[in-house]
Amino acid sequence: MKTLYTARALATGDGRDGQARTDDGKLAVDLASPAEMGGAGNGTNPEQLFAAGYAACFHSALRLVARRTKADVTGSSVRAEVDLGAIGNGAFGIAVRLEVSLPELGAAEAEELIEKAHQVCPYSNATRGNVDVQLSLATEEAAA
Template sequence: MQVLYTANARATGDGRDGHVRTSDGTFDLDLAIPKEMGGAGGAANPEQLFAAGYAACFHSALRLVARRASADVTGSVVDAEVGIGPNGSGGFGLAVTLVVDLPAVPRPAAEQLVEQAHQVCPYSNATRGNVEVALTVREALAA
């Protein structure tokens, strides 16, 4: 693989109760363990960061495959839900649900585009076989 771009981020402090910053300073956040996991909450956490990155990346892949298919992506949205929990082997695992809105595309075509995007998206390719990823096409709202 020819690398086109490399991101660099540094974590300091106490990991999940620490701080993260990118090398270019565009992203500079305190982290806190969520209340649901026994922490104080009130700051970002790694699962939120992963969800944001996956949603943005998947949306970009979706728009790419839609453009190739001449599909209308007006009003498209991707929501990513990232869950964390014990994996049964003494560690932790992640589960992801991607919920996609493609209001201008009929449902069967939308489902096909979402599946194609899942083959193109770098996050999907990185998680495949390692993280459970559920794909959902949300029903279009009535006009």
């Protein structure tokens, strides 16, 4: 791989109940375990950060393949949901659902574009074969 960019972040404190910041100071967040897991929920958590990153990265990949194919992605968006769960033997894993809204495209063209983006997106390539990633095309009601 030819490195194009390196992001650097430092987590301190008590892991899920600590702080995280990037070396350039552009991101600094308090971390807190979600209330659903018995935490206070007074900050963000790694799954939310992963969801935001994957959604943004996939949307960028979608726009890249759209430019290549001259597809109209006006008003497009990507919603990511990241599940955290036990996978046995005391280990944990994640699963991802990406819901893509492409209001200017028909279903067949939209689904083809989504699949192409899934092949290009760095997050998709990093998770492929290890994380269950489900892709779906948003309905008009869900995208609103």
